[in-house]
Amino acid sequence: MTVRPIRLLVGFMLLSLLSCSDENAFPTQKKPKEANDPKIIRFVTINSPNTYFVNENENLAGLEYELATRFVKSLGPDYQFKFIVVDSFSKIIPTLLSNKADIAAADISVTTERKNIVDYSESYHEVQQYLAFNRDHNKRPKNLAALDGHIIAVPAGTSFAERIRKLSKQHPGLVWDEIENTSSEQMLESLANEEIDYTIADSHLLAVMQYYYPSINTAFTVGEPEKIAWAMARGRNPDLLKQVNAYFKHIKQDGTLRSLLDRYHGNTKRLKTIDVKAFLMRTRTLLPKYTRLFKEAQDITDVDWRLIAAISYQESHWDTFSTSPTNVRGLMMLTEQTSDMMNVQDRLDPKQSIPAGAKFFLWMKDRFPERIPEPDRTYFALAAYNNGVGHIEDARVIAQRLGLNPDSWADVKTTLLKLNDPQYYLNAKHGYCSCGAPIIYTESIRSYYQILLKHLPSHSPDLEPYKIAVN
Known part of the structure; x- marks a missing residue:
């Protein structure tokens, strides 16, 4: 995911009840009709990394946001959505009960007390x-x-x-x-x-x-443990509740929910506390030496400089003299073959290594079909940077044969692990693979990137990651 945790601004506390139509975020969205139109589904939510925020690309994001927009799309082209963002959780249920919203999609736990006043949808997550x-x-x-x-x-x-x-x-x-x-x-x-x-x-x-x-x-x-679900005012709209429940049943069956949960939470248990502390320390001591070069690499490739920096950290811990036993070298740990392809004369020179590594990542990304949605295509490219395209494609083929989604990283990372099983690798084009490594590699980079998004600004000074989503 490149998503990400939320930077709560001072302005957050000034929000009272803000009506957020996504007409501004997506210009092709039809102009909203009257608020009481049954074909406008009104969601009340809050800003948080689990619900609704503006991501590093200045697009609306969040698990609840994606679930909600996909639900409205499933209803048909005549339906539209509207988000009402409140500044604290305590205002969610009152907004729902006062008929200012149809659905509360705000990371809501199913509790006995609330069941007296709201109808819950089918649950879609469990938390402790x-x-x-x-x-x-x-x-x-x-x-x-x-x-x-x-x-x-x-x-x-x-x-x-x-x-x-x-x-x-x-x-x-x-x-x-x-x-x-x-x-x-x-x-x-x-x-x-x-x-x-x-x-x-x-x-x-x-x-x-x-x-x-x-x-x-x-x-x-x-x-x-508690279940997470959507909430609706008790007894107000049973037909809509049936549609919501049918939607959640469908996305559980077709793998969509699994992919979305992985997008926002799939990497959050990858790093240990000691890893995070070491990374944060190096962002203060080592990263400033190379920040300008990472940003220049973004200018060349249009790949977020913080993602390039995260790849580099996973590869070398920002040690420009890093060398592996197989003679992979430099900040981006380039092989001799990759260096020749990228016209790198000195792999230990950060001025050569960083842009070459960024271009090589982009080259890897181009090996995968454009139909693959983001951020999954980026995750495939990261895994390929570590292990080559061949084994990733083998895993995608296995995913398709098993009825999984070959364009979903959440599904493909499960089939990557099957490439050490002769039942699968004997029929794979590229054979055996101990493919736990590219999974760990990719999830670690996702985590480092997520941390950099929180703490460091984008290359464009006007963009602010995880700013309050107000339209």
Whole structure:
């Protein structure tokens, strides 16, 4: 994914209830009709890396955004969508109940309390709540009893608040603060900045935020896992609910949901805390030496300089003298054959290595059909940079034979692992492959790129990754 975690701006707190038509984001979208038109599906959401944001290419993105737009498209060409973005989770359900929105698509947990006022769709994800703490500021608490007297801060109106209220009946010493007009992302940022001691957050968001703030750690699980689903005002539109449920059933069966979950969460468990800390340190000490060259490589190839830098880090850890036992050398770890193809005279010269590596990546990307959507085509190119196009194409063929999607990285990375099984590699054009390596390689680069998107600006000064999505 190149997606990515969210940079919450000061302006975020100034948002009240903003109606966001995607007419501006996509000029070909028809001009919205009246708000009560049944063919306009109104979604209420919030800005977060799991829901709705503007990505590094200045396009709207987010798991909920993609699910919603695909749902409306499935209804037919006459249907349109409209997004209402609120500034805190506590406003999601009120917006829904006041009939300002038809569907709440905002990473909503299915809870008993909410079932009294909303109808839930089929669930499409499962998460686990964790108590989170700052490893640099506090010791890991063993259990809830160890928190007696300490304040647990949670966003108001969330399932975290519901959960802690229930737990307080069993643990009367618990002290918590339900914070209005905030989000889980802001709570975790406050935790990283040592402004609060503890919070509760969902596993998938924690995995993302730990890439940006490695001081954030998990202590223990809080309660049982929860389902994530869309919500609608109870009994208001049963026909729409049936359409939503049919849609989720379909995308579970055809692999679309699996691909989308991988796009936004597939790489979040790749790096360990020590890896993230080392990477962040080198972004401060080594990366500035080569930033200009990475940006110049972007000018040549139109590949985001931060992606080129992430490839380089995975290859050499930005060590210009890096040399492998097989004589692959330099910042981009070029082979002699690749160097000859790219007219590189000295692989240890960053001025030659970086643009050559970027062009070679682009050359790899061009080996895959243009019909493959992004970011999957980029992921295939990354895997090919590490292991060659041949084995990746073999895995795509196997995926197709198994009824999977050969254009989906989420599916193909499962069939790459089959290339060490004679049942598959004996009939593969390029034979045996220990293809766990290109998967680890690709997922690691996705993670490094995601971190760079959070912390470093794009080459174009007017673009801001993860800025608030307001149209």
